[in-house]
Amino acid sequence: MSSDERPPEFRVDLARAGRTNVPEVIFGASKTRAQIESIASRLYAGAGFALATRVAPADGAALAASLPDARYFERAQVLQCGALPRSGQRVAVACAGTSDLPVAEEAARTLDAFGHDVGEYYDVGVAGVHRVLAVRDELDACRAVIVVAGMEGALPSVVAGLIRAPVIAVPTSVGYGASFNGLAALLAMLNSCAPGVCVVNIDNGFGSACVAHKFLSATA
Amino acid sequence: MSSDERPPEFRVDLARAGRTNVPEVIFGASKTRAQIESIASRLYAGAGFALATRVAPADGAALAASLPDARYFERAQVLQCGALPRSGQRVAVACAGTSDLPVAEEAARTLDAFGHDVGEYYDVGVAGVHRVLAVRDELDACRAVIVVAGMEGALPSVVAGLIRAPVIAVPTSVGYGASFNGLAALLAMLNSCAPGVCVVNIDNGFGSACVAHKFLSATA
Amino acid sequence: MSSDERPPEFRVDLARAGRTNVPEVIFGASKTRAQIESIASRLYAGAGFALATRVAPADGAALAASLPDARYFERAQVLQCGALPRSGQRVAVACAGTSDLPVAEEAARTLDAFGHDVGEYYDVGVAGVHRVLAVRDELDACRAVIVVAGMEGALPSVVAGLIRAPVIAVPTSVGYGASFNGLAALLAMLNSCAPGVCVVNIDNGFGSACVAHKFLSATA
Amino acid sequence: MSSDERPPEFRVDLARAGRTNVPEVIFGASKTRAQIESIASRLYAGAGFALATRVAPADGAALAASLPDARYFERAQVLQCGALPRSGQRVAVACAGTSDLPVAEEAARTLDAFGHDVGEYYDVGVAGVHRVLAVRDELDACRAVIVVAGMEGALPSVVAGLIRAPVIAVPTSVGYGASFNGLAALLAMLNSCAPGVCVVNIDNGFGSACVAHKFLSATA
Amino acid sequence: MSSDERPPEFRVDLARAGRTNVPEVIFGASKTRAQIESIASRLYAGAGFALATRVAPADGAALAASLPDARYFERAQVLQCGALPRSGQRVAVACAGTSDLPVAEEAARTLDAFGHDVGEYYDVGVAGVHRVLAVRDELDACRAVIVVAGMEGALPSVVAGLIRAPVIAVPTSVGYGASFNGLAALLAMLNSCAPGVCVVNIDNGFGSACVAHKFLSATA
Amino acid sequence: MSSDERPPEFRVDLARAGRTNVPEVIFGASKTRAQIESIASRLYAGAGFALATRVAPADGAALAASLPDARYFERAQVLQCGALPRSGQRVAVACAGTSDLPVAEEAARTLDAFGHDVGEYYDVGVAGVHRVLAVRDELDACRAVIVVAGMEGALPSVVAGLIRAPVIAVPTSVGYGASFNGLAALLAMLNSCAPGVCVVNIDNGFGSACVAHKFLSATA
Amino acid sequence: MSSDERPPEFRVDLARAGRTNVPEVIFGASKTRAQIESIASRLYAGAGFALATRVAPADGAALAASLPDARYFERAQVLQCGALPRSGQRVAVACAGTSDLPVAEEAARTLDAFGHDVGEYYDVGVAGVHRVLAVRDELDACRAVIVVAGMEGALPSVVAGLIRAPVIAVPTSVGYGASFNGLAALLAMLNSCAPGVCVVNIDNGFGSACVAHKFLSATA
């Protein structure tokens, strides 16, 4: 490899947390295990905290063993070193079932790492609306509710019509055929007839946690 | 106008009702008042029944006055001459509010003209799911439920998860922006997580009534 | 694996059959063999019946051996434990040829498991309309006809124009290029000029069987 | 108007007929009556023949009166001055009904102007396939069959499966909702399961006539 | 008009504010002046507050004169009767220029009616990023920032990278050609590389205000 | 495998050639080697001719060895047993380069198997229009020209403007990014400004050969 | 109108020309005549130059009369006050015919106002490639060639393969059906097989002139 082929150094932005309330987080999907380790080490050394999402199980287990103060959450594919201070505020994460779990867990683990309490409601679907009603009061007591749904993406509308807490909707690519990899759920959520629903990208559990975190932090 | 400019004669298919259980019905949107009158007259003369959809109010009022045994329903834009025999069977038509009414009414008036009893439930939306629950037993007592919805198109999933009757979903072009003229609702309905939902074209209230009618007739 | 990594328990909804006329059915595509076995066992224990779709052949063969009263249908990728009572009613499943067979068989096996008689018409395509005409009377004698088609998706229109029984259209992802994985067939079916055609999601043979089943059950 | 605002002269390409077998034809939709008149006069002066499509009725009537040897066909929106020599060959134009007539007539009048005999079959739809069968032998006796269809666009497949003559399919923008202004019909035709169907642009009756004409001319 | 043509009564949902923190608001686009007047009167009578969006100028001026305690904001197309109590909390609304003003103003007037202080920043565009930087500290001092943008929809990413307050992004249909009526801006916002951006429907200024309001209310 | 798992017999339609001028041809992409062998044997036994497209190299080599009178063309992925009588007519196949070769060769080998002479012009691209001009007279001497192109799909327009022979355009999925798997080329070809261009599905070299064959046969 | 309804002042950015080499230009499509007059006056007062695009004829004629040093170009819908210094450099603008003229003229008038010489080639289409070849040397002598095309958008590829000058491609919304308002041309241009073609938005003649201007200015 010639000198112009040296990989460029990843610049770590330790000022981002102060500037935007969200620290730099590693998107693991396009990085090697060595790259994740290097960046996480530097972030943890600088701020006592590092988080990486979309880390594959084999990498996650190895990194949890080698990095300081580290845990790996396989279902969420999240790697965490250290944690931010507890906020004492509660956010719910809701979805209809097992297919949406990876995205819901990415949101939940990010919220927890950012210091918030998380309520997990993982079997509330529109096709059995009694289950949603059964947890209505618990959802209503949270500061925000992240609703994760694939297929027809109808759950955010139902939840938002029942509670005072704001709803952050996360479409997932769960489905087939005319779900078009999450497009159907995304469009449904953007067209919610219940006012006060906001939306993030398909499968973006991490992003939904950031939205909740920024709102909670802005009001601290 | 030269001879090759004579409008071709509309062929009236009186055998269709016997062959397919659905009589020939006039799609008024692309026809002149005179054309509707001519075809309706021939259909009524042959079978004692004629139905036209998408008839504009000015035309509808005039035709209701000139055609035999005729009534015009403005909100549904439906013109009816005579009626088919009563079946004694009941079909519900449900939607969330006033915007979806023209499509819901097209379905309701077609069902009524075809001889079925119609239950109208026009203020049941997903953003206020208690209203759906309040009429659950009434919907469940019908032979079929036509659910009309625009925007996120979530109502059919909620209804189908609550009742034994089959759900025929009609997406409408109600909405703006990312509703893409009904595409969002259409995709949502096709991806319903509640099994047993079938779908017709955007704004096709008439078509949904035909689906119900064919099922009810096939079982008579 | 830490304690917060325990997989959540699958909740089995034994009340669904009573509430919606369709029992809970396992969507096998996103589940492990162990998960399918666990859920099927509990469903069969509770109701004497379990059904799973999209079960891969290796899993299907093994599960058919280990589960009680079980059979696996490879072409349909359907696993069945027990059966619902026979209804004595007949539904046809029609398609043009071998490419659409997996979807057609998913519909047929689901209908049979739900207790209905199934007529299979698997070589009736629009490019050889004489074959459709040859079975017209048989199709017309059924309570409903499920028509499965990929590519241009024209078969439901032709069938619906010939018979009194209602048509449930299933677009398939069979085709290439401008079929866009079934979108062409889906759009064609939604725009059918034959009134009384309803549509389900691309490749959703199971869903089409549920539509027929709910209609037949609603009229029992 | 300053000198740089003079409209550019339309260049008339009298060599095109010799080079490509299709003479230059005026697309009237984006031109003023004066522009159509000017170009048609020059074309007729040079070659004894001029044709303009998409000419609005008011313009067409006036131009038929002012131009030499001119006729206007209102339903086709075609203006014709003179005619090409008769070929003695026959092409059929088929469609399902009145909505598709303007496009079918544009094809038919262009074919006639180019010298071919035209068989018009304007009530053959897939929802009544017996009407197609009734004219099968007539269609089969033509050198080519232009099939015009909107909505689900299924007619070309049915026709192509019945006859030896090639089928040129013209999707139309007839329909609503999920027809997406002819996209559904276009995709259906491109995915025809009957080999030997070729397709032109949505509503392009003129183009379909050119395809037939080039094939017939190439073989003369 | 026969009795079955009586318009259905609009049901006013006075309980919605208590249940969801957002009172029922009238979507004026699809209603007549008389309908808006009737519903606003009942809402105001019940809760001392009524709000209508998408009210055309002629209707707005007349209704502002006839309804109690009413004001009409032409640029926002918002009609307001009474007001909710002041929250003392500040939300910014930012956009690049005059084309996006109607949507930005719909957001601003809704926020003000719901009791929040509004900071308007209407000339901050990505093509002149110095203007954004000039107001950075003011934006950062708000509890939330609503960013309205058409065309390439890049402003939310730039703002979210600069401040701690959360960003609610509103794509607008401003643009032409490949903006596809706001689709380009919508997709850009959903893919923001700045974490913590959430999105509402195209042109949905009202919805963005509801998102901010629910977050602020949930934390009061 | 239980009895209801027996694969359905492929029905061979020996009458199709007489009815439609195109014999039944095997689409190999979705069939096993054994299935192709079985069908090809029966077709050859019945008509002395069999053709299969999209046959993978390993299968093709084996089948060419086992089937009677068989050849396999690897670049075209075409398997041929026997041949139809020579027509003495010539069709050109043109494309811009090596990427489009598989589709062009599928067309060429099909034409040859159907009995026509084929002129191959495989390095004529729009970015070097002199190469097109260099073979203009040869193309013009053919009865039809099949033009295969990916990326921007411009070649059919250029060719059609130069010659009298009709142009059958085949878009290919060659390209990346905004080619959207051939959509860009397909749309370009449908919008050709050169009259007399007709289009088949993306990558459908076989279909283009059938169009040419039906035209040539209809005029024999 | 209450005080909060005062229209916001348009901020004129006189520094933009120095910062970006392109002065602020008025997009007239969404502005009133009075707004255009006010902004143009201030721009002209500050810099001796003002330009507005998409100005409707009635407004253009009036403004040309009232503004200082002003001319209006109707075909281009461009209003110009003063001019930038001549650069002595030549840019060509090419298109196939009259339908694309408004966009081509918008580019040409902008280039001229920015000080460049413009060569107009308005009848060079791919369907008559001899016309392109006839002006090849003239195009090749320009510093850049703007190629404007609707429908299949093939002209930029042909031109770019013939000359050394760079090609800036402008898709137009000219066409119908599957042109999808310029999408077909846009995709074709983005997929050009001729290297060195760059693309701007549909109908964006002004933008193409800015691209050429920035390149020529950067090298002055």
Next chain:
Amino acid sequence: MSSDERPPEFRVDLARAGRTNVPEVIFGASKTRAQIESIASRLYAGAGFALATRVAPADGAALAASLPDARYFERAQVLQCGALPRSGQRVAVACAGTSDLPVAEEAARTLDAFGHDVGEYYDVGVAGVHRVLAVRDELDACRAVIVVAGMEGALPSVVAGLIRAPVIAVPTSVGYGASFNGLAALLAMLNSCAPGVCVVNIDNGFGSACVAHKFLSATA
């Protein structure tokens, strides 16, 4: 392999560089190592220069060893034999981070091979606009700036608003969900509110370098 299966000879177009200022460059993605070697050898023999893009690492390393005067750049996937003369002109390539590096490097290596100096700015993203501002003067000193961006594709607008040099925007397929493989970035760039941005195909780093090269060459 029979004689008609011989691969056609690749024709090497040594005249292209003189005709279009861009030499023939090998697109390696669809070619074997042997094909690349053969063409590169002939190009280098004829002109002392050969360039291949999208060459996989294994092939690149081998070819760099076997071809004369050859180097392989792994990150760019570019193989270079010889080089064009230095122009002494400088072009910047900018992107936000490591994901876009392959495309940025393809552009940079092509520019360098074509003889231009390249400034690499690989950590300038819109979410940290201070980094863009920090290099503003350096970018402004270049003759052109190639801006590579995925996800929301906002960087070109920000850069183009800051500098006089023209911006060539390259959307990348970096992202997930609603990025739709680069469509979001592509649309954003086409709708840039900063005048003077031109766009090439998704991931087309090579094409962006050709645009810059043609502009620089045209002005030499």
